[in-house]
Amino acid sequence: MRKTAMASAALLAALSLAASGCGGNNNADNQASGSDNNAKGTNAPAATSTADTSAKTNDDPVTLTAWIMPNSPKPDADFLKTIDPYLKEHPNVKVKVTVLDWGSAWTKVTTAATSGEGPDLLQLGSTWVPAVASMGGIDKLNDKVADVGGAEAFLPAIWNTTSISGQEDVYGVPWFVDARAIYYRTDAFEQAGVDAASAFKDWDSFKAALEKVNGVTVGGKKMAALGLPGKNDWNVVHNIFPWIWAAGGNVLADDNKTVTFNDDKGLEGVMYYTSLAQEGLVDKASLEKNSSQIESDFGDGNSAVIISGPWLAKNFNTPKANGGMDDKAAAKNFAVAPLPAGPGGQYTFVGGSDLTVFSGSKHKDATWELIKYLSSEEAQKAYADISGQLPSKLSVLNAADMDVNMKAFAEATKYGRSYPSIPQWGPTETALQKHFANIWDIVAGVKGDYNKDSIQKEMDSAAAEVKAIVNQ
Amino acid sequence: MGLQRDTDHRMKGAPGAKVRWTKRVREHKFAYMLVLPTLIFMMMVHLLPMIQGIWMSLLNLNQFTLAKYLKAPFVGLSNYWGLLFDTDNPVRQGLNFAVRNTAIYAVVVTVGVMVMGLLMAILMNRDFPGRGIARTAMLLPWVIPSYVVGVLWGFMWQQNGVINYLLVDVLHLMHDKPFWLMGPNTIWAIIIPTIWRGWPFLMVIFLAGLQTIPDDIYEAATIDGAHKLRQFWHITLPMLKPIIAVQLLFQIINNVYSYNIVSTMFGNGAGYPGEWGDLLMTALTRQSFGYWAFGSGSAASLMLMVAMLMVVGVWYRTFRTELNAQ
Numbered sequence: 001m002r003k004t005a006m007a008s009a010a011l012l013a014a015l016s017l018a019a020s021g022c023g024g025n026n027n028a029d030n031q032a033s034g035s036d037n038n039a040k041g042t043n044a045p046a047a048t049s050t051a052d053t054s055a056k057t058n059d060d061p062v063t064l065t066a067w068i069m070p071n072s073p074k075p076d077a078d079f080l081k082t083i084d085p086y087l088k089e090h091p092n093v094k095v096k097v098t099v100l101d102w103g104s105a106w107t108k109v110t111t112a113a114t115s116g117e118g119p120d121l122l123q124l125g126s127t128w129v130p131a132v133a134s135m136g137g138i139d140k141l142n143d144k145v146a147d148v149g150g151a152e153a154f155l156p157a158i159w160n161t162t163s164i165s166g167q168e169d170v171y172g173v174p175w176f177v178d179a180r181a182i183y184y185r186t187d188a189f190e191q192a193g194v195d196a197a198s199a200f201k202d203w204d205s206f207k208a209a210l211e212k213v214n215g216v217t218v219g220g221k222k223m224a225a226l227g228l229p230g231k232n233d234w235n236v237v238h239n240i241f242p243w244i245w246a247a248g249g250n251v252l253a254d255d256n257k258t259v260t261f262n263d264d265k266g267l268e269g270v271m272y273y274t275s276l277a278q279e280g281l282v283d284k285a286s287l288e289k290n291s292s293q294i295e296s297d298f299g300d301g302n303s304a305v306i307i308s309g310p311w312l313a314k315n316f317n318t319p320k321a322n323g324g325m326d327d328k329a330a331a332k333n334f335a336v337a338p339l340p341a342g343p344g345g346q347y348t349f350v351g352g353s354d355l356t357v358f359s360g361s362k363h364k365d366a367t368w369e370l371i372k373y374l375s376s377e378e379a380q381k382a383y384a385d386i387s388g389q390l391p392s393k394l395s396v397l398n399a400a401d402m403d404v405n406m407k408a409f410a411e412a413t414k415y416g417r418s419y420p421s422i423p424q425w426g427p428t429e430t431a432l433q434k435h436f437a438n439i440w441d442i443v444a445g446v447k448g449d450y451n452k453d454s455i456q457k458e459m460d461s462a463a464a465e466v467k468a469i470v471n472q
Numbered sequence: 473m474g475l476q477r478d479t480d481h482r483m484k485g486a487p488g489a490k491v492r493w494t495k496r497v498r499e500h501k502f503a504y505m506l507v508l509p510t511l512i513f514m515m516m517v518h519l520l521p522m523i524q525g526i527w528m529s530l531l532n533l534n535q536f537t538l539a540k541y542l543k544a545p546f547v548g549l550s551n552y553w554g555l556l557f558d559t560d561n562p563v564r565q566g567l568n569f570a571v572r573n574t575a576i577y578a579v580v581v582t583v584g585v586m587v588m589g590l591l592m593a594i595l596m597n598r599d600f601p602g603r604g605i606a607r608t609a610m611l612l613p614w615v616i617p618s619y620v621v622g623v624l625w626g627f628m629w630q631q632n633g634v635i636n637y638l639l640v641d642v643l644h645l646m647h648d649k650p651f652w653l654m655g656p657n658t659i660w661a662i663i664i665p666t667i668w669r670g671w672p673f674l675m676v677i678f679l680a681g682l683q684t685i686p687d688d689i690y691e692a693a694t695i696d697g698a699h700k701l702r703q704f705w706h707i708t709l710p711m712l713k714p715i716i717a718v719q720l721l722f723q724i725i726n727n728v729y730s731y732n733i734v735s736t737m738f739g740n741g742a743g744y745p746g747e748w749g750d751l752l753m754t755a756l757t758r759q760s761f762g763y764w765a766f767g768s769g770s771a772a773s774l775m776l777m778v779a780m781l782m783v784v785g786v787w788y789r790t791f792r793t794e795l796n797a798q
Contacts, residue, residue, distance in 0.1 A: 107761070114539050131764075135539050232626075232653055232743040285631035288653045290743070423535065427562070430762035434566065437744035446655020447747070468562050469763065472534065 062366045063094040066121040067108075069353065071176070072387035073323060075099040082383045086373040093366060095121075106426070113137025116360035120367040124172065126161035126352050126418060127425045133164060133171040134423040138356040140169045144368060148173055148375040149393070157350040157416035158392050165256050165421040172354030173375050174392035176383065180242060180307050180339065180349045181412040187333040188223055188304040192216045196335065203246070203272055206340040210281045213304045219329055226276055227294045227303030230287030230444060231437035237429050238349045239307070240436055244269035245417055248344020251428075252420050252470065259467045262459040265344060270455055272342070274443045278450055287444045299328035307339070313405035314388025336408035338415055350416030352392060427469045435462030529770035538766070551771035563759040563768040569747045570755035577663055577751060578727040584667040585723060586716070589674025594708070596675065597682045607679075614672035622736030625665040629653050629737075653738065658749035662734050666727070674719060681715040682708070717791035724783060728776075729753055752776060 072078040076097040080087075087093060098119065100108055109128070112118025113135045124132055132138050145151075151159050158174040182200055189196050192213040199209035214225035229239065241251070244261055247269030253260050260266065276282055283302065286294055291308070298306045299316070316331040318324020325331055339348045355371045357364055373379055380391040381399070390409055391397050397410045419425055438458050441447035448454050497504055527542060529551055537544035554561040596607050613621075628634045629652035636649040652661040685708065693703050709716075731753040738745045745754055756776070760769020788795075 110535075110538060114541055131535055134536065230654065231746065232738045234743075236743070285649075288630050288651060426535070427763040427765075430758060431562065431565075434744045434758070437746060441654050441746060444651055444654050446651050446657075464560070465562055465565055468560055472536075 059092045061092045061094070062363050063096060064121060064363055064366055064370060065096050065098065065119040066123075066370075067098050067100055067112075067119040068123045069102055069105060069125070070099055071123075071353070071389060078383075078386045082379055082386060083370065083373060085378070086370065090369075093370070095370070109137070110135065112358065112360070118358045118360050120358055120361040120363050121370055122356045122358045123175065123353050124356055126158060126174075126354055127421075127429065129161055129172050129354050129356065130164040130421050130423045131426055132356070133169075137359055138171050139359050139361075139364065140171060141173065141357065141368075142168070142170050145170050145173060147368075147372055153394060154392050155350070155394060155397060155413055155416065157413070157418045158352050158354075161352075161418055161421050162354055163421065164423065172356040173371055175353045175355045175374060176380075176387065176389035177350060177352040177392050177397070177413060177416075178309050179351075179390060179409055179413045179416055180238065180309055181409055182305060182337045182339060183298060183308055183312060183330075183334050184305045184337065185218065185223070185298075185301070185330060185333055186335050188213055188216050188218050191218060192304075196337070200337040200340045202341045203343070207276070207281075210276065210305065214281055216304065218304075219301060221301045221329075223301060223304045224283035224286070225281040225304055227286050227297050227306045228277065228282055229289050229291050229294045230277075230440035232288055233290040235291055236436045236440070237432045238351065240270060240273060240439075241419075242339050242348050242417075243273040243342065245347035246339070246342025246344055247272065248342070251466075252422075256420050256422050257470055259463045259470070261466075262456070262463040267452065267456055267459060269342065270439065270459065271452060274439065274450075274455070277443050284444060287440055296325070299325045299330045301329040310390050310406065310409045311388040313409075336405045336412070338408075338412040346415045347417045348412050348415050350413060350418050352389070422470065424470050424472065428466050431465040431469060432462055435459070435465070525770050526774060528767060529774050531767045533765075533767040533770075535764040538764070544767070547767070551768045552775065555768060555772055555775065561768065562763050563765050563772060565759070566747075566750060567752075567755055567759070567772070570750045570752045573659060573748060573750055574728055574730075574752040576659060577666070577730065578724055580663050581666045581670065581727045581730075582720065582723040584663070585670035585674050586719065588667065588671040590678050590712075592671065592675045593678035593682055594704070596679055610675060611672045613669045616669065618669060618732035619736050621665050621669050622733040625661070625668075625733070626653065626737040629661045653749075654746060656748045658746050662737065662745070662749055662751070665733055665737075666730065669733070670723075674723075677715060677719060678712065681712045685711045713791075713794045717787075717794050720791075721784065721787050724787075725780060728780060728783075731757070 066079070068075060068079055076099050079097050080095065083095060087095065102125075105125075106128070109118075109122070109124070109132060112122075113132055114137075118137075122138065124138070129138070145162075154174045155177055158177050162172040162174060163170050184196065184199075186196065189199070189209075194209045194212050199205055210225040213223070216223055229235070233239070241261075244250070244266045247265045249261055249263060249266030249269055251261050252258060277284065277287060286297065286303070289297070294303075294306055295308055295312055295315070297303055298308075313334075313336065315325050316328070316334065318326060320327045338346065340346070355374060357367050357371070361367055374383070375393065377393065377396050380393045380396040383389070384391040384396065384406075390406065390413065397413065402410060419429075422428075435458055438447060439455055442450050442454050442458065524542070530546060530548060531537070531542070531544040532547045532551075533541070533544040555564050555567075558564065592610060596603065596610065600606075616624075630636075631649050631651055635652065639645045640647070640649050650657055652658065689707055689711075690703055693707060698706070730751055734745050734749060734751050734754050735757075738749065744750070744758070756769060756772055760766055760772070
């Protein structure tokens with residue numbers, strides 16, 4: 001009796017652990033449906049009280065559910081504050097905000113897309129739109145986007161993400177833009193005698209400036225020229241691609257099937273970017289860090305130059321008490337410049353988020369009205385101010401009353417480029433992340449010798465994997 | 473109670489199995505009704521997802537077929553075939569490293585926590601002033617959530633972090649500050665925090681075991697002239713053997729399915745732990761969720777489950793006598 005009891009207990013333990021291990025899918029599903037239930041809970045009364053069609057008439061009470069990401073310090077409150085004028089004007093509309101986190105958002109969105117149970121308004125990362133669209137999770141907006149100005153009204157690099165490459169249909173409206181630009185310490189450049197106006201012109205002038213500024217002492221602190229994160233980062237892929245683009249390379253050829261980033265030009269871009277770390281312009285300790293640690297190092301005066309997004313400028317203007325870095329040495333002595341031009345042109349990474357109408361929504365017209373408001377100049381400006389993200393609408397992005405750093409970012413977005421808008425981008429990025437991480441291991445000197453051959457080899461194996469993914 | 477009466481019936485020579493089963497249910501109707509909800513619940517949370525997982529492993533379930541979910545195209549065993557024999561299979565990529573790392577990690581961590589736990593249990597079993605406080609303090613690493621452990625050690629392992637400071641600047645054990653979160657050292661960067669967090673639990677279990685060993689056995693051994701080490705070898709260890717056996721199994725299973733610490737230590741789940749840091753669970757998560765290859769992912773998980781069942785089988789054969797001795 002004992003024997004079987006013990007054996008079956010052991011078996012049960014093994015099985016249940018195995019099930020919870022292999023059932024990662026199921027766990028995630030459960031979590032996602034858990035939050036679905038929340039959404040359902042708020043949806044249900046609205047759905048019963050307002051019939052399907054009555055949402056069209058403007059004054060019937062309607063409760064919209066919005067799923068957004070943590071775009072700002074207080075994501076839900078900041079969002080509600082942005083749409084407050086709209087809600088005041090439309091007292092019949094109520095909005096319930098659910099904030100997803102980027103880590104679990106994909107599972108929740110796909111669960112919603114496949115089950116049909118989800119929000120009304122759905123924020124999607126720009127590279128997710130083609131994938132969710134191909135699952136049938138979001139509505140086509142072809143005949144509606146004219147209401148918000150259409151393609152001409154938005155930054156082209158972000159507008160490209162609202163449809164699947166090579167197809168006509170439009171699935172979203174760009175909400176805000178994320179771009180990369182150079183942050184540099186004006187005081188360090190001054191002390192090293194580097195003219196910032198010409199330093200960021202091209203690759204040669206950039207490297208020469210970094211060499212000059214390397215090791216300069218400001219406020220008693222010796223600075224490394226450049227701070228850059230290596231493999232333990234969320235942005236490994238976004239960090240590298242601007243350099244591949246600037247060398248004249250690209251992720252895929254125009255057919256979106258042929259992998260090209262491992263060609264000579266792609267290699268040149270990767271070699272240039274990694275050589276900055278290899279040639280002593282970067283404190284190698286930073287190769288183990290992530291973007292936010294690099295940002296705080298820059299704030300503390302450990303490096304003279306970093307590459308970051310618009311949120312950092314906002315952060316330097318936010319009081320310490322509110323979680324900002326306005327007390328840091330860099331806060332008063334920084335400026336923003338576009339990434340330097342390479343032999344193949346001048347490029348920076350542009351991403352961001354799009355607003356979409358969830359296909360399972362019962363209040364599609366009311367949802368579209370809200371998206372229209374969020375695309376208005378008033379709301380675009382308000383949300384950019386609150387969140388520190390760049391507006392996607394050109395008229396707001398290029399407005400004369402933007403502060404000087406945002407203007408520099410608006411300038412940088414002119415060189416913006418986004419990834420191919422293909423449904424397989426998610427898996428592609430995962431594969432790239434892994435192999436680019438190996439490249440950083442090589443650069444750090446813990447995985448073989450650093451030379452063109454070893455980097456080429458790693459890029460080739462990345463290309464083989466990406467090829468299998470985009471051709472599936 | 474019910475158990476006892478069942479054996480009674482059997483001894484009397486109850487007729488066919490079917491009759492015995494229905495009779496048993498009838499006799500203990502109330503008890504079975506009490507158990508029923510739990511049984512149904514357990515089926516729902518354990519059995520059904522497992523069956524679903526097995527079914528999914530036979531489907532071509534990826535981002536393009538996800539909308540059909542369980543009605544995705546049936547492909548038989550080709551997911552398994554791809555994982556075992558197709559070197560171009562994206563889910564397979566990098567699994568070799570993960571298998572190697574998981575084997576090293578599971579063995580070293582299991583041995584580490586058990587030895588450390590036993591040693592500390594023996595120390596804590598002695599009478600000394602402040603024992604209660606010491607025991608409680610020792611439990612601290614165990615109550616820290618593994619997520620936090622990963623993040624904290626992630627900071628400490630950095631090249632200019634506190635660990636290198638201690639090793640190089642204070643203790644002068646090394647010349648240069650090594651990278652811990654990149655390259656081959658990564659395996660130690662994940663093993664050591666896991667042991668650090670894991671041993672207090674073993675200490676508690678072993679402490680409880682030690683207290684069931686009657687003092688008079690030790691007294692008799694002392695009178696017979698056995699010194700402490702002999703007593704440990706011939707009394708303590710054999711008496712603890714059933715506990716050691718069970719904990720050994722739990723630790724192996726736990727460590728093979730380890731995820732949290734590694735996941736949070738490298739870019740909070742976004743980063744790639746590297747060829748010396750990737751474990752089976754982080755690899756499977758990335759390769760199936762990151763690649764949206766859910767069919768292959770289920771197949772890989774199921775193969776892992778079968779492998780673990782074999783480990784359980786070996787374990788049971790090894791410790792059969794100890795487990796039945798009680």
